[in-house]
Amino acid sequence: MNTFLKRVIVVLVVTVVSAISFAQEPVQIQKITGHINFDGHVDEEVWQSLPHLPMVVNTPNFGSQPSEVSEVMITYDDEYFWVGARLFTKDPTTITANSMKRDEMNLNSDVFGVLLDTYNDNENAYSFSTMPTGARTDVAISDDASLRGVNPDWNTFWDVKTSRDDKGWYVEMRIPFTSLRFQPEDNITTMGVIVNRYISYLNEMVTYPAIDPRYGQTAHLKPSLATEIQLEIPRTKRPVYISPYIIGGYERNRRLNAEKTEYVNDNNTPLNAGIDIKYSVTSNLTLDLTVNPDFAQVEADNQQVNMTRYSLFFPEKRAFFQEGSNIFDFNLLGFTRLFHSRNIGLRDGQPVTILGGARLYGSAGKWDLGVLNMQTEKTSLTSGENFGVIRARREVINPYSYVGGMVTSRVGTDGHRNFAYGLDGNIRVVGDDYVFFRLSQTFDNKITDKLKLENKNPDDIFAYIGWQRRRQDGFYYMTSLKYTGQHFTPGVGYVQKQGLYGIYANIGYGFMPGEKSKIFLHGPTFIYDIEKRVVDGGMDWHVINPGWQLQTNSGLRATADIRYEEQGAHWDFPIWSIIIPKGDYKYITFNTTLSNSPAKKLSYQLRTTVGQFYDGETYQLQFTPRWNVSSKLQIGAMYSFNALRFPKRPTNDKLDIHMTNINALYMFDTKLSVSAFVQYVNTSKELISNLRFRYNPSEGNDLYIVFNDSRRVGSSAGITPTPPSFYNNTVMLKYTHTFTLKL
Numbered sequence: 001m002n003t004f005l006k007r008v009i010v011v012l013v014v015t016v017v018s019a020i021s022f023a024q025e026p027v028q029i030q031k032i033t034g035h036i037n038f039d040g041h042v043d044e045e046v047w048q049s050l051p052h053l054p055m056v057v058n059t060p061n062f063g064s065q066p067s068e069v070s071e072v073m074i075t076y077d078d079e080y081f082w083v084g085a086r087l088f089t090k091d092p093t094t095i096t097a098n099s100m101k102r103d104e105m106n107l108n109s110d111v112f113g114v115l116l117d118t119y120n121d122n123e124n125a126y127s128f129s130t131m132p133t134g135a136r137t138d139v140a141i142s143d144d145a146s147l148r149g150v151n152p153d154w155n156t157f158w159d160v161k162t163s164r165d166d167k168g169w170y171v172e173m174r175i176p177f178t179s180l181r182f183q184p185e186d187n188i189t190t191m192g193v194i195v196n197r198y199i200s201y202l203n204e205m206v207t208y209p210a211i212d213p214r215y216g217q218t219a220h221l222k223p224s225l226a227t228e229i230q231l232e233i234p235r236t237k238r239p240v241y242i243s244p245y246i247i248g249g250y251e252r253n254r255r256l257n258a259e260k261t262e263y264v265n266d267n268n269t270p271l272n273a274g275i276d277i278k279y280s281v282t283s284n285l286t287l288d289l290t291v292n293p294d295f296a297q298v299e300a301d302n303q304q305v306n307m308t309r310y311s312l313f314f315p316e317k318r319a320f321f322q323e324g325s326n327i328f329d330f331n332l333l334g335f336t337r338l339f340h341s342r343n344i345g346l347r348d349g350q351p352v353t354i355l356g357g358a359r360l361y362g363s364a365g366k367w368d369l370g371v372l373n374m375q376t377e378k379t380s381l382t383s384g385e386n387f388g389v390i391r392a393r394r395e396v397i398n399p400y401s402y403v404g405g406m407v408t409s410r411v412g413t414d415g416h417r418n419f420a421y422g423l424d425g426n427i428r429v430v431g432d433d434y435v436f437f438r439l440s441q442t443f444d445n446k447i448t449d450k451l452k453l454e455n456k457n458p459d460d461i462f463a464y465i466g467w468q469r470r471r472q473d474g475f476y477y478m479t480s481l482k483y484t485g486q487h488f489t490p491g492v493g494y495v496q497k498q499g500l501y502g503i504y505a506n507i508g509y510g511f512m513p514g515e516k517s518k519i520f521l522h523g524p525t526f527i528y529d530i531e532k533r534v535v536d537g538g539m540d541w542h543v544i545n546p547g548w549q550l551q552t553n554s555g556l557r558a559t560a561d562i563r564y565e566e567q568g569a570h571w572d573f574p575i576w577s578i579i580i581p582k583g584d585y586k587y588i589t590f591n592t593t594l595s596n597s598p599a600k601k602l603s604y605q606l607r608t609t610v611g612q613f614y615d616g617e618t619y620q621l622q623f624t625p626r627w628n629v630s631s632k633l634q635i636g637a638m639y640s641f642n643a644l645r646f647p648k649r650p651t652n653d654k655l656d657i658h659m660t661n662i663n664a665l666y667m668f669d670t671k672l673s674v675s676a677f678v679q680y681v682n683t684s685k686e687l688i689s690n691l692r693f694r695y696n697p698s699e700g701n702d703l704y705i706v707f708n709d710s711r712r713v714g715s716s717a718g719i720t721p722t723p724p725s726f727y728n729n730t731v732m733l734k735y736t737h738t739f740t741l742k743l
Contacts, residue, residue, distance in 0.1 A: 026190055026228035032075045032082070040134070040161030042084045042170045050075055050084075053195055056210040058220060059203075060553035061515035066206040068168075070197050074114070078234050080174040083114050083128075087197060088168035095169055096200035096599060097132040098628035100667035102696065103152045104137055106598040108628050110200045112171050115141065117192030117223035118182040119284070119363050122399045124326050125192065125223040126156070126180065132169045133631050134162040134670050142326030143426075144400075144470075145221040151325060157241075157699045178239045181284045181362055189233050192226025200599040203555045213512070213520075214473035215432075224400055237742035241278040243700060247294050248272070249732035254724035263724045270732075276320065285362035285369075293320055293345075293354050294734065327361045327370040328391050330406045330422055330493075332438045333464050333482055338406055338422045340494040344374050344387050353377035357387075366395040368404070383414035387492055393424070400428035410491030418491030419443045422462075432471045438464040440490070447487050459485035459499070459534060466504075472521065473510040480504045486534055500540055502531035508549075521551040525561065533570065539584065542566035547591075555597025563589045567614065576683045578644060578655050580614050587612030602627050616646035616653070634665045658682040671697050685714040686727070700738025707731050 034046040050073035057064045071086040087110070089095055098108040113129025125141040138156055143149030158175040182189050195208040209227045211219045219225060253266040274292035281287050321341040330338040345354040357374030370391035378384030386409070393404025403425035410418040422440035429435055440462040451458055466480025486499035508525040527545040532538065547561025567585045574580070589611030596603055602625065609620035620643070626636040638661040646653040663677035672695050679688045691707040711726035 026230040029229050029231050030075055031232065032077055036082065036172070036174075038159075038161055038172055038174060040163040040170055040172050042086055042172055046075070047073055047084045053208040055195070055197065055206045055208050058196070058205040058207045058211050059213045060520045062213050063210065064515060066197075066199075067202055067204055068199055070206060072195050072197075072208065074193065074195070074229075076177075076231055076233070080176055081116070081180070081231075083171070083173040083175075083195070085112050085171040085173075085197070086168065087112060087170065089199075092164070092166045092168065094201040095132055095164065097631045098599075098601075099131060099634065100133045100135045100631055100670045101634070101665060101673070102136060102670070103139075103155070104131070104135055105139075105152050106603075106626070107198055107200070108598045108600075108603070108626075108634075109133070109135075109631075110169070111196075111198040113137075113196050114173065115192075115194040115196075115221060115223070115226065116175075116180065117226050118180045120190045120192050120228065120399075121363075121368075121395060122192070122224040122226075123402070124368075125221075125226070126154075127221055128158060128160075128173060128175060129196075130160045130162060130171055130173065132162055132164055134160060136160055136670065139221070140326055141221055141223060142329055143331075144224050145218040148331060149326070149329075150218060150221060154325070155699065159699075177233055177283075178237075178280060181286065182233070183284045183363060183365075184233060187232055187234075189231050191229055191231070192223050193229050194220060194222075194226045196220040203553060203597055203599065214471045214510070216470075216472045238280040238282075240280075240741040240743060241276075241700060241738050242741065243276040243278075243736055243738040244273065245275070245294060245734060245736040246273045247732060247734040249706075249730065251732075252726075252729040254727055256721070260721070262721045281360070282362070284364070285360065288320070288359040288361075289356075290320060290354070290358070291356045293357075327368050328372065328389060330391065330424060332422070332440060332462055332493075333480075333484075334496065336462075336484070336493070336495050336497070338420060338440055338490050338493045339389050339391075339408055340492070343410075343492050343494075345376060347382060352382060353379075355384075368393045368402075378413050383412040383416070385410060385412045389492060396425075396427070398428055400426075400434075402426055408490060408492040415445075417443075417445045418489065420490040420493065432469050434468050434470060436464075436466055436468065438462065440488070442487070442489050442491070444487070444489050444491065447489060451487070458487040460487045460489070461485045462488045471510075473512045475507075475509050477505070477507045479506075482531075483534075497531070499534045500531040501534060502529070502541070504529045518552055518554070519550065520553045521549070523549060525549055525559075533568070538570075539566055539568040540570070541568070555599065557593070557595045559591075559593045561591050563591060563611075565589070569614075575644065576655060576657065578646070578653055585614045587614065589613070589618065598626070600628075613644060615648060616644055618645075619643040632667050635662075636664070637662045655683070671695060680713065685712050687711050687713045700736070700740075702734075702736045704734045705732070706734070 030050060032046050036044050036046055053072045055066055055070045055072065057066055068090065069088040073084045075082045096109050109131040111129050111131055113127055115125050115127045117125040123142065123144050127139040127141055129137045138154060138158065140151040140154035141149060156179040158179055160171065160173045163170045182191065197206045205220060207220050211225050213219055215222060215225065248271040250269050251267065254263045255266050257264050272292065272294060274294055276293065277289040279287045328339055332338060345352050353376060355375045355377050359372045361370040372389040374387045376385045388409040390407045393402045395401065396403050406422045408420045420440060420442040422438065424438045425436065427435045442460045448458055462485065463483040464480060466478060468478040469476045481503055483501040484498055488495060488498055505528040508523060510521050510523045512521050513519050525547045527543060529541065529543040531541040533540050544564040545561055547559060550558045565587055569580060569582045571582050572579055589609050591609045593607050595605040605624040607622040609618060611618060622640040624638045626634065628634055640659040642657040644655045659681045661677065661679045665673060665675045667673045674693050676691045689709040693705040695703040708728065708730040709726065710728040712723045716723050
């Protein structure tokens with residue numbers, strides 16, 4: 001029997017089994033009455049009486065028996081969802097434990113985890129995982145673990161203990177029901193569950209249930225592939241988490257005066273306090289209240305080199321906005337979204353005081369609901385603003401589909417008012433095929449008043465519709481039509497491009513040769529993207545991008561592509577000191593990427609680009625190495641080189657951009673760590689440094705000591721006014737303590 005026929009048979013069998021399992025009754029989970037000594041040894045009699053979950057290889061050889069034996073049990077009592085695992089290995093020296101980091105997302109160690117689709121909605125879930133060191137990683141899953149639907153910044157209350165010996169390593173995990181959101185019916189709660197083990201030295205992922213790798217690298221995080229389980233969870237006391245904080249420090253700043261003739265001192269010794277309150281209104285609705293929140297412990301944004309005509313997008317990192325963020329998600333297209341919480345409390349990258357706010361989010365029946373309201377402070381430089389968001393969506397047609405809507409508002413004390421609404425939907429049509437749509441409109445009084453003077457009507461509509469096949473083997477695709485009005489401006493959202501309409505297509509074919517090959521996946525890729533300007537129908541953006549991808553069983557990944565691009569620059573724009581004149585451009589670049597498995601002691605990512613760039617040439621290289629020195633120490637770096645040459649210009653313009661980022665993390669244990677990073681870009685000659693100590697003895701209790709420094713490096717000759725030796729020095733201390741009340 002040839003390899004192709006074997007593959008067809010495997011796919012058919014998996015399809016049939018999946019269909020049968022979807023129709024099967026949920027697995028009844030046995031409730032325990034005995035005691036578990038929570039120590040990570042998994043040797044109590046309680047564990048001996050529970051059945052083992054049948055684990056199957058997900059990658060690299062789907063459907064085969066795992067190379068190592070795993071005995072995994074799940075159970076529960078009145079307070080906790082329990083997971084026990086005995087993860088055996090033939091050679092204990094192959095156990096890889098390279099990290100104690102909280103929320104470690106790199107597969108640089110052996111990993112064991114469980115995913116719980118607590119609402120059983122096949123789209124949203126919580127993932128809890130650990131390593132032999134006992135490190136904790138919790139992740140909020142949305143949009144069925146799409147590229148933007150995996151959020152490691154979410155944290156909740158749970159615990160894990162691990163141990164190891166010459167036979168393997170062992171896990172006991174307990175997750176309080178008060179940390180989960182679920183919907184019981186007649187005292188019975190139905191959830192989805194996926195259990196996974198990553199065996200680092202083999203680059204092997206094993207799962208329960210069996211999960212076909214055709215669904216991509218995050219298949220083991222997809223709620224739509226989970227097995228249904230049922231539990232009879234008793235009514236528990238609803239906790240109230242009260243988290244006051246205090247923060248103080250010293251800050252030295254050197255800022256340009258109003259006349260921009262010299263730098264002046266602006267020093268202060270901030271001292272502040274605030275409080276967050278989290279209350280589980282029901283088992284599936286949560287209320288968050290905050291007064292004077294502070295985000296001093298948040299990591300600084302990485303510097304980015306902008307080689308485009310458009311603004312850069314920076315993600316939300318602040319913990320307050322993380323839980324329930326999947327409900328408030330309203331992604332329109334790419335980075336464009338109707339709601340981007342980073343707009344609240346930040347203006348032009350600088351913090352604005354948030355006086356207070358509230359969020360209510362969760363589910364009611366087949367509805368997901370979210371309400372948010374925040375108020376910022378009025379100052380002599382900025383107006384106070386009120387931000388409002390209402391979000392609702394409902395399961396329709398089948399468990400994998402929804403339609404929903406959102407309304408947002410941003411109202412300032414200066415009279416500025418911005419409102420927006422949106423409708424969205426994802427509909428599973430058949431198999432892995434989905435239809436999706438987005439429709440939105442904004443209303444901004446400043447834009448409207450200006451257009452009235454010009455006797456014009458606002459073009460403030462956004463529309464997007466497409467069809468997608470979600471898989472990575474065989475034929476896959478995504479095609480869409482898109483329209484963004486010239487005045488589409490969601491005040492609480494983010495828009496990268498305006499006044500454009502066009503077509504997008506991403507098509508490919510994935511070959512998976514099977515277990516006898518060293519190649520896991522390879523195949524052609526093709527992207528077509530065209531956008532024209534609404535104002536005159538002229539070409540703004542046109543891309544034809546064929547390529548090839550390759551992934552080996554050992555974790556090596558490589559891509560190569562040729563990119564033909566047309567740009568219709570409607571205005572002059574700068575790339576640092578180089579000005580790109582407005583006009584029409586056509587150019588071609590050749591691009592490659594190469595990376596090895598992050599489980600290696602020394603891992604890396606390499607990107608290169610060579611070719612034309614507007615009316616010149618470009619040579620780009622980015623190298624990102626990471627050294628897993630030990631379970632306590634990680635060292636990483638990023639070096640980026642961009643050479644721009646414009647030999648056809650009379651001035652023979654050229655620019656070399658060097659950007660360097662060095663970061664390190666030392667973990668004394670899973671509770672105490674220190675991290676540091678340094679960033680430098682030669683074109684700005686600015687060196688940014690950050691040092692952060694964190695002591696996290698338990699969830700909700702945190703001590704942070706943060707040092708920030710920003711200074712100019714290099715000669716200041718000929719610069720007026722003369723730059724200072726530094727722009728900013730800051731040292732801040734913040735302590736948060738969480739008190740728990742049960743009502």
